[in-house]
Amino acid sequence: MTRGMATLSPFQKFKRTLFRFRRKDDLSERVKRTLVRTLYTQPTSLAIGAINGIVSSCVAALVSGSTLIFGLCIVLTVIGVARIIAAFGLSPDNSGHSTRQLEGIYEIGAFSYAFVLGTIAATTLVLDVGAPVEVLMIANSTCYGVGICARNAGRPAIALGQLGLVLAPILAASLYIASVPFLFLAANILLLLPAMASITLNVFKVLRDSIGSAETSGRLAEKMRILARTDVVTGLANRAGLNHDLAEKLMDVADDKIIALIWLDLDRFKEVNDLLGHPVGDRVLAEIAQRLSEVSPESATVSRFGGDEFIIVTEVKDRLEVERLASELHAEIMRPVRLDGDLMQIHASIGIAMLPLDGTDADTLMQNADLALYHAKANGRRQTCFYDATMSRDLVRRREIEAELRAAIMKHELSIFFQPIIDLETGRIRAFEALVRWFHPQKGELRPDEFIPVAEETGVIITLGNWITAQAAKAAKQWPEDITLAVNLSPLQIKAPGAALGIINALREADLDPSRLELEVTESLFIDDHDSTGNFIEELSAIGVRFALDDFGTGYSSLGYIQKYPFSKIKVDRSFVSGPDVGKKTDAIIHAVAELGSKLEMDIVAEGLETVEQVRSVRAAGCTMGQGYYFSRAVPDYLAVMLLSDEEEDLNPRRKVS
Ligand code: C2E
Ligand code: CA
Ligand code: CA
Numbered sequence: 001m002t003r004g005m006a007t008l009s010p011f012q013k014f015k016r017t018l019f020r021f022r023r024k025d026d027l028s029e030r031v032k033r034t035l036v037r038t039l040y041t042q043p044t045s046l047a048i049g050a051i052n053g054i055v056s057s058c059v060a061a062l063v064s065g066s067t068l069i070f071g072l073c074i075v076l077t078v079i080g081v082a083r084i085i086a087a088f089g090l091s092p093d094n095s096g097h098s099t100r101q102l103e104g105i106y107e108i109g110a111f112s113y114a115f116v117l118g119t120i121a122a123t124t125l126v127l128d129v130g131a132p133v134e135v136l137m138i139a140n141s142t143c144y145g146v147g148i149c150a151r152n153a154g155r156p157a158i159a160l161g162q163l164g165l166v167l168a169p170i171l172a173a174s175l176y177i178a179s180v181p182f183l184f185l186a187a188n189i190l191l192l193l194p195a196m197a198s199i200t201l202n203v204f205k206v207l208r209d210s211i212g213s214a215e216t217s218g219r220l221a222e223k224m225r226i227l228a229r230t231d232v233v234t235g236l237a238n239r240a241g242l243n244h245d246l247a248e249k250l251m252d253v254a255d256d257k258i259i260a261l262i263w264l265d266l267d268r269f270k271e272v273n274d275l276l277g278h279p280v281g282d283r284v285l286a287e288i289a290q291r292l293s294e295v296s297p298e299s300a301t302v303s304r305f306g307g308d309e310f311i312i313v314t315e316v317k318d319r320l321e322v323e324r325l326a327s328e329l330h331a332e333i334m335r336p337v338r339l340d341g342d343l344m345q346i347h348a349s350i351g352i353a354m355l356p357l358d359g360t361d362a363d364t365l366m367q368n369a370d371l372a373l374y375h376a377k378a379n380g381r382r383q384t385c386f387y388d389a390t391m392s393r394d395l396v397r398r399r400e401i402e403a404e405l406r407a408a409i410m411k412h413e414l415s416i417f418f419q420p421i422i423d424l425e426t427g428r429i430r431a432f433e434a435l436v437r438w439f440h441p442q443k444g445e446l447r448p449d450e451f452i453p454v455a456e457e458t459g460v461i462i463t464l465g466n467w468i469t470a471q472a473a474k475a476a477k478q479w480p481e482d483i484t485l486a487v488n489l490s491p492l493q494i495k496a497p498g499a500a501l502g503i504i505n506a507l508r509e510a511d512l513d514p515s516r517l518e519l520e521v522t523e524s525l526f527i528d529d530h531d532s533t534g535n536f537i538e539e540l541s542a543i544g545v546r547f548a549l550d551d552f553g554t555g556y557s558s559l560g561y562i563q564k565y566p567f568s569k570i571k572v573d574r575s576f577v578s579g580p581d582v583g584k585k586t587d588a589i590i591h592a593v594a595e596l597g598s599k600l601e602m603d604i605v606a607e608g609l610e611t612v613e614q615v616r617s618v619r620a621a622g623c624t625m626g627q628g629y630y631f632s633r634a635v636p637d638y639l640a641v642m643l644l645s646d647e648e649e650d651l652n653p654r655r656k657v658s
Contacts, residue, residue, distance in 0.1 A: 029099075030215055031211050031215055034211045035154040035211065036099050036154075038152075039106045040102070040106070043084070043087035046151075047088075049144060050081075050084055050113065053113070056136055056137060056140040057076050057117070058073055059136065060129065060136065063132075063133045064127065066123070068127070069120060069124065069129075072116060073120065075116050079112050079116060080113060086109060090102060090105065103155065103158075106155075106158065107158055110158055111158075111161055114145070114162040117140070117166055118141050118145075118166035118167060118170055120141075121138055121166075121169065122169035123173075124137045125138075125182070126173050141167070148163065149162075149200045150200075153204050154204065155204075156200050156201055160200055167192070171186050231304045233304070234285055234289035235289065236289050236292075236293070236302050236304045237301055238303065238306075241301070241303055245303075245313065246365075247362060249301070250355065250361070253315065258317070258322075258356070258357070259354065259355040260314055260315075260353075260354050261311065261354070262311065262322070262326060262350060263305070263311050263350065263372070264292075264309065264310045264311070265309050265351075265377065266288070266346055267349060270308070272344070272346075276339075284339070285304070288332075288333055289304060289310070291332040292329060292332065292333075294332070295328045296312050297325075299314065301313045301314070311369075312329070323384075326384045327384070329350070330350060330384065333346055333347065333348045334348075347381065350383070350384040352369060352387065353369035353387040358387045371387060371391045371395060372386060372387040372391060374395075375391055401446070401450065401451050405451060405460050405464075408438060413439055415436075415437050415439070416437070416468060416472050418432035418434055418634060419433045420432055420627070420632050421484075422631050423625055424606075424626050425624070427656030429644060430482075430483070430625060432476070432484075433487075433520070434468060434471075435448065436448050438451055456490050459492075465493040465502070466506060470510065472487055473485065473506050473510035473517070476510070476517075477511060478637070480644065481516070483516070484516055484518050485512070485517050487517065487518070488520045489521055491524055494521070494525060495530060495533065499532075499536050500535075503545065504540075515546070517545050518547065518548050518569065519540070519546070522551050523552070523554075523558070526558075534565075537566070541566050546569070547568065547569075548569035548571055551573045551607075552570045552572050553573045553576055554573045562596075569603045570593060570603075571607050571627075572589075572590055572606050572607060572618075576590055576606075577607065577614050577618060577628070579608075587621060591621045603624045604623045605624070605627055606618035606625070606626045606628075608627070609627065609628030612630065612657060631655055
């Protein structure tokens with residue numbers, strides 16, 4: 001990933017990428033280099049040509065016995081050998097010389113060789129050494145000149161220079177001798193020069209154009225390849241780019257090295273898009289992309305995997321380094337994003353898998369990082385999870401639950417249990433909370449914490465939720481009029497269209513007075529406060545249904561919605577009553593909540609009471625109601641009825657704590 005690109009806007013990056021491929025100079029320079037390369041290809045043909053000239057000249061020197069020709073022959077041999085060495089030793093691909101230098105070296109050799117060869121031929125004419133030798137040298141020189149035009153047509157100036165230099169001395173000698181046949185020879189040479197010039201230039205044009213278009217299409221293909229691997233919004237690698245880089249990284253990785261695949265998913269980014277529009281969403285993504293590139297190591301692949309998901313692949317020393325990087329990445333994402341004067345805070349969930357520990361191929365690595373990400377999200381988002389093998393087992397179990405949940409209702413494997421909620425003042429049962437149970441024929445009893453989230457994910461919660469309310473309402477019908485039924489509602493159930501109708505139908509079917517029903521909702525319902533939530537609460541409040549705020553203290557604990565919605569109860573989460581964190585602070589919080597409840601005339605229920613000390617303590621703190629194993633676990637409906645009748649006969653003195 002080019003770091004400099006990160007500071008440009010996505011559009012600028014796109015333009016820059018395109019522009020790079022359009023530069024004409026660059027292209028013609030590359031074509032020129034290819035053409036110069038043709039001078040150095042096939043050094044053998046050059047060697048054969050050079051040796052041929054040298055041997056012919058030696059023959060001329062020996063036959064004529066001329067010391068001048070002999071001297072010229074030595075000069076030609078020196079030049080020829082130097083050229084052969086240069087032809088085999090230099091190459092445009094590995095010599096480290098510039099195109100211009102290579103062309104210059106070739107030029108000196110070619111021109112001097114041509115001129116000396118032509119001079120030897122001319123000398124044989126002037127010295128009149130005899131027809132056979134003269135024919136040999138004229139034929140050798142002209143053939144050399146014509147042949148070289150074809151060979152070096154890629155650089156026409158060199159080709160025609162060689163032709164001119166080899167023929168010029170012969171032309172001069174012919175004119176000097178000036179006999180009729182030699183005048184004809186001179187005329188032939190004069191006609192040959194423009195004819196060969198025209199042929200050479202034509203061949204050159206064809207060569208240049210075809211190399212040019214091959215270059216262009218090659219560069220276009222390269223451009224398409226880069227564009228296909230780049231995400232237009234962020235300038236990062238896209239999914240294809242990631243796949244390509246990941247495959248390369250896995251291939252190159254040393255045995256003792258670790259590769260980390262870090263999968264980031266922005267939390268609730270869909271809301272940014274829905275509320276502020278896609279252009280703003282894109283700007284946020286580009287900003288996040290830039291930050292991720294800045295903190296990632298230089299050699300890392302930073303990619304946008306799609307939507308609001310980013311994947312970073314990088315080589316690391318150890319797990320500690322990944323942890324550090326993940327927390328830096330998270331910190332960067334959390335730094336507020338400025339949007340036209342407003343500040344926006346983004347969070348992310350992160351899943352990490354490492355090679356070779358969690359997988360040795362790209363697919364497994366991706367799959368396991370995805371699983372780790374899923375766990376990070378399921379654990380309440382905004383956190384980093386490293387893959388471990390139990391996650392795969394959990395996934396298998398979830399898949400099984402998912403497959404069996406729908407049928408479970410039909411097969412009567414689900415039932416509703418009831419846990420009493422006690423008035424701490426009188427010790428009497430005031431309500432029962434309906435808690436669903438699944439008795440699986442093979443897996444045994446499944447906890448709602450395990451299957452309710454699956455029901456939410458798959459949408460089964462709507463059917464399941466309505467079924468639970470209907471069953472619980474029928475059971476409640478058997479209880480005395482002053483006993484309330486508390487039913488847990490999932491936020492998803494409430495946001496579904498016709499949610500209120502499902503509750504109203506359940507009440508009607510069981511013929512239960514709406515005022516006897518209390519719906520328990522958690523704070524997560526209000527995080528994305530939709531109109532549908534307000535409408536649901538309003539519609540049911542209007543007919544007398546009451547609402548309780550469940551698990552208070554575990555979420556955002558904002559007081560805003562306590563004021564906004566008509567809650568009759570706040571249930572303080574059991575982590576404030578029992579568990580490792582209980583102490584002075586939690587006690588103070590219970591006190592404060594209880595005081596708030598009494599001011600607002602709400603009941604405060606302490607959940608999870610297991611010991612008499614806990615009951616005393618929450619009562620002293622001001623809680624009005626309690627629920628927990630100390631009083632009773634959740635029991636089947638017939639046992640709930642028994643608890644009530646025991647109470648009538650005052651058989652359960654334990655509930656009254658003084
Ligand atoms: P919750 O609404 O907070 O329910 C109270 C949970 O605390 C119940 O667990 C209950 O059995 C448990 N509990 C009660 N007293 C004690 C105690 O003294 N000590 C301890 N350690 N635990 C106690 P359960 O039944 O496993 O339910 C877990 C969660 O599943 C519930 O938490 C609720 O969020 C959800 N859930 C249960 N039934 C339903 C349902 O019908 N619909 C929906 N939407 N959610 C449900
Ligand atoms: Ca509850
Ligand atoms: Ca609760």
